[in-house]
Amino acid sequence: MSRRNKKSVPKPKKADPRPQPRLYLVTPPVEDAAAFAPLLADALEAGDVAAVLLRLAPGDERSLINRAKALSGVVQDRNVALLLDGHLDLVARAGADGAHLNGIAEFTEGLPSLRPDRIAGAGHLETRHDAMTVAELGGDYVMFGEPDETGERPAFDAIEDRVSWWAEVFEAPVVGYAASADEVEPLAKAGADFIALGDWIWRDSATVAATVAQAARHMHVPETAA
DSSP states (O other), X not given: XXXXXXXXXBOOOXXXXXXXXXXXXXXXXXXXXXXXXXXXXXXXXXSOEEEEEEOBOSOOHHHHHHHHHHHHHHHHTTTOEEEEESOGXXXXXXXXXXXXXXXXHHHHHHHHHHTTTSEEEEEOOOXXXXXXXXXXXXXXXXXXXXXXXXXXXXXXXXXXXXXXXXXXXXXXXXXXXXXXXXXXXXXXXXXXXXXXXXXXXXXXXXXXXXXXXXXXXXXXXXXXXX
């Protein structure tokens, strides 16, 4: 997942086959980076991962930076982008590749501080208009389907519909958030460029790699004739 230099514009349907989607891993809130690093490494080796969204447990500024730096090598040495969930003021000092911004207000306010060198993605976009605004401002991706702070999210049919609409119309990549293994394949078929895997892949430390590998298999979309 790299910085895009061109503005996102509506795109026509193309006969060329769409590239296979890639994985986007969302960490649990990390407090002990040293303990989490081996799990993260296992996950990164298990599939084609484009980016890791690092969520940091609450702490003082220095602790947050140290945690991010402790994991940056695990991620970036594998040519994977490291994004912080918010924490715009820490992105540069932590050596992260960019940030994931929640809601249109946070995105529009935070975008200038990430340009021109860092990735700026957006999630928790309540309306289609908000998502289109992100594209018009040059956002690197939009994410649909992630749960809110209470764990609630739209009905999965609505998420599929939003991903499909975006993939058909816009150039900017779309990330579909899969809340379980069963959602991976439908999101890939809907046209997601990236499939986000969240808390469910980390629940059992002994099976992290196997769970990610299984998800990677499910998101393979067979090519169809034009």
